[in-house]
Amino acid sequence: MAFSxxxxxxxxxxxxxxxxxxxxxxxxxxxxxxxTFKHEKVAELGQQAYNTYVPGRAxxxxxxxxxxxxxxxxxxxxxxxxxxxxDGWLTLTADTKQATITMHDAKDQTVAKWTLKNAMPQSWKxxxxxxxxxxxxxxxxxxxxxxxxxx
Numbered sequence: 503m504a505f506s507x508x509x510x511x512x513x514x515x516x517x518x519x520x521x522x523x524x525x526x527x528x529x530x531x532x533x534x535x536x537x538t539f540k541h542e543k544v545a546e547l548g549q550q551a552y553n554t555y556v557p558g559r560a561x562x563x564x565x566x567x568x569x570x571x572x573x574x575x576x577x578x579x580x581x582x583x584x585x586x587x588x589d590g591w592l593t594l595t596a597d598t599k600q601a602t603i604t605m606h607d608a609k610d611q612t613v614a615k616w617t618l619k620n621a622m623p624q625s626w627k628x629x630x631x632x633x634x635x636x637x638x639x640x641x642x643x644x645x646x647x648x649x650x651x652x653x
Contacts, residue, residue, distance in 0.1 A: 564646045570638045602615060
């Protein structure tokens with residue numbers, strides 16, 4: 503079977519999420535991989551044609567993961583959440599508290615990988631349950647981190 507050039511493109515539905523070296527299971531969506539640079543604008547005296555920008559702080563957006571709840575995947579997430587509340591979490595270094603998001607192409611080859619430094623759960627939200635409901639039970643996990651670029 504031959505693959506075309508478009509098969510080498512990253513696909514938004516082929517991604518894996520791992521934290522501290524183990525998989526968090528499958529997720530339906532991953533939002534928020536991003537960075538904003540807060541450069542300082544300086545108006546120099548005597549310079550009327552343009553402003554000068556001084557490099558500023560980088561701010562990383564939080565990652566939001568969402569999926570339909572399944573027993574096996576929920577157990578993995580629950581284990582990670584429990585580890586954050588344990589005393590041992592405080593003794594870990596930022597290098598060991600990492601989350602990795604890996605995007606694949608149609609041939610299941612890695613297209614991009616983001617390693618989130620000092621990744622911690624910001625929040626976890628369970629499904630909205632109702633006796634008259636007919637929808638799929640969704641869970642949402644928000645992760646904060648200190649960046650994915652090398653220093």
